[in-house]
Amino acid sequence: MIKEKELNKIENMRRLNKQWAVDDAINFISEIASENSIDICADREQVKFGGLFNSSVLDAILITNNEHKKDYARIVVVFNENFSRAETYQYGTSKLIKKHEVKTFGEDLRRQNMRDRSQKISERIAFNVGNKLATSVLSMGYNSKKHEAELEYYEILFSIIREL
Numbered sequence: 001m002i003k004e005k006e007l008n009k010i011e012n013m014r015r016l017n018k019q020w021a022v023d024d025a026i027n028f029i030s031e032i033a034s035e036n037s038i039d040i041c042a043d044r045e046q047v048k049f050g051g052l053f054n055s056s057v058l059d060a061i062l063i064t065n066n067e068h069k070k071d072y073a074r075i076v077v078v079f080n081e082n083f084s085r086a087e088t089y090q091y092g093t094s095k096l097i098k099k100h101e102v103k104t105f106g107e108d109l110r111r112q113n114m115r116d117r118s119q120k121i122s123e124r125i126a127f128n129v130g131n132k133l134a135t136s137v138l139s140m141g142y143n144s145k146k147h148e149a150e151l152e153y154y155e156i157l158f159s160i161i162r163e164l
Helices: 023-033 093-116 121-138 144-162
Strands: 007-015 040-050 055-065 076-079 084-091
Touching: 023 040, 023 055, 023 076, 023 144, 040 076, 084 121, 084 144, 093 121, 093 144
Parallel strands: none
Antiparallel strands: 007 084, 040 055, 055 076, 076 084
């Protein structure tokens, strides 16, 4: 069982095209994904919302990429009680997207630092060299083509989920 606090909301509650049984939705997602050459594992799961006394448990689908089980974030589609609406969540994090965020944040910080005229040029250069070194170490293993492939995977997966 997944707890609500472990999830990050991606899409708000939306009305489904029809009322789905969880197993039928799993089969639909798996079938469309295989037609699009995406190797996923879609499993039935439950998500607990609320605290200790006022909680509810809703049925969900947990979608994992079989080729990148530990690298890609997993997607959770949570259904309401009567299976007419669903919300989409991210479960876990993507290593590559984290590295991309570190890299772009470091680049933005260096650009901003070079525009800051309150420091001497030598201080700005020293900061930028240190920042570049730290960013390089933290984003080691980043590959822009793999990043684009991962974003394309999510885009196709979300388009399949929106067909529910």
